[in-house]
Amino acid sequence: MATVIVDPMWSAAEAAALLLPASEREAVLGDLMETDASGWKALRAVIWLRVRREVELWRRxxxxxxxxxxxxxxxxxxxxxxxxxxxxxxxxxxxxxxxxxxxxxxxxxxxxxxxxxxxxxxxxxxxxxxxxxxxxxxxxxxxxxxxxxxxxxxxxxxxxxxxxxxxxxxxxxxxxxxxxxxxxxxxxxxxxxxxxxxxxxxxxxxxxxxxxxxxxxxxxxxxxxxxxxx
CATH class of the missing domain: 1.20.58 (Methane Monooxygenase Hydroxylase; Chain G, domain 1)
Structure with missing residues (x-):
């Protein structure tokens, strides 16, 4: 039976995605999976997106x-x-x-x-x-x-x-x-x-x-x- 290797960086990216609104969380992770992004790249993308969302809030x-x-x-x-x-x-x-x-x-x-x-x-x-x-x-x-x-x-x-x-x-x-x-x-x-x-x-x-x-x-x-x- 094949062994499934779980990328710890992908697990971290999924955990970081919990900081995003529920309406876009699945869409963001789905797009990253479709592009075969590495776990580290996915983590950086999720964190950067969360930072941008936070900055947008403080423009008001x-x-x-x-x-x-x-x-x-x-x-x-x-x-x-x-x-x-x-x-x-x-x-x-x-x-x-x-x-x-x-x-x-x-x-x-x-x-x-x-x-x-x-x-x-x-x-x-x-x-x-x-x-x-x-x-x-x-x-x-x-x-x-x-x-x-x-x-x-x-x-x-x-x-x-x-x-x-x-x-x-x-x-x-x-x-x-x-x-x-x-x-x-x-x-x-x-x-x-x-x-x-x-x-x-x-x-x-x-x-x-x-x-x-x-x-x-x-x-x-x-x-x-x-x-x-x-």
């Missing part, structure tokens, strides 16, 4: 907007917001904090928690809607500030993992954005107005921080309006 404005204009700066802001939520919650549990009375402490906690969760949710949804094919880049740009702050977080009363509270609503927003769903322009506009009011109530917030926090919410409202009018 959306990946730059969500990467450098949302994922990176928002992560720093939301890391601080997560710590503020954790401090407010600790104040409610142990008394004191920003308000000596329980009602004031609870209201402060809810205000900060809703702002943090709403901004993170809108940011995640915007990333998924605008540039779902470069989502891994946005995730990496978000991970860099998280790792940096985790390595330097020093306090005995709070866990360093409180820095990452914003990731839960952000991932929920990403899941909604990947399904390309929204609640209609009235709902999205209401969310944007609500988050704007909460942000303005934070007297320490700067104009630049306000823009970083709120542009995804208003983008979603505008996008939902255009969708409903079509």
């Amino acid at each position: 404005w959306q990946p730059w907007a969500v990467g450098l204009g949302l994922a990176l700066p928002s992560s720093f802001v939301l890391l601080g917001a997560s710590v503020s939520v954790a401090w407010a919650f600790r104040g409610v549990l142990h008394g004191g904090g920003l308000h000596p009375d329980l009602v004031g402490g609870v209201l402060t906690f809810l205000e900060q928690a809703l702002l943090m969760a709403g901004v993170a949710w809108c940011g995640g949804q915007t990333v998924a809607l605008l540039s779902r094919r470069t989502l891994w880049t946005s995730a990496l740009l978000c991970l860099i500030p998280c790792c940096f702050c985790l390595s330097r977080f020093r306090t005995e009363v709070l866990s360093p993992w409180c820095l990452l509270l914003f990731l839960v609503p952000a991932m929920c927003g990403i899941a909604v954005g990947l399904r390309r769903g929204h609640g209609g322009w009235k709902v999205q506009t209401g969310i944007a107005v609500f988050l704007t009011a909460l942000a303005l109530a934070q007297w320490r917030i700067t104009l630049l921080t306000l823009c970083v926090l709120l542009w995804p919410a208003w983008y979603l409202a505008t996008s939902a309006r255009k969708t409903d009018l079509q």
Whole structure:
């Protein structure tokens, strides 16, 4: 019985082809087989095609907007917001904090928690809607500030993992954005107005921080309006 020799380079090429869209994966491998390309040549062709596809994605404005204009700066802001939520919650549990009375402490906690969760949710949804094919880049740009702050977080009363509270609503927003769903322009506009009011109530917030926090919410409202009018 004849022995079938499997070219390891062809196996590597088939594995690399998994990075290509499913619609063109079989066509690319089929064309390479028809031309009797060697395993090494097939691997180079697949990798080069994937690189070209990635470069084409970055010729549009959306990946730059969500990467450098949302994922990176928002992560720093939301890391601080997560710590503020954790401090407010600790104040409610142990008394004191920003308000000596329980009602004031609870209201402060809810205000900060809703702002943090709403901004993170809108940011995640915007990333998924605008540039779902470069989502891994946005995730990496978000991970860099998280790792940096985790390595330097020093306090005995709070866990360093409180820095990452914003990731839960952000991932929920990403899941909604990947399904390309929204609640209609009235709902999205209401969310944007609500988050704007909460942000303005934070007297320490700067104009630049306000823009970083709120542009995804208003983008979603505008996008939902255009969708409903079509």
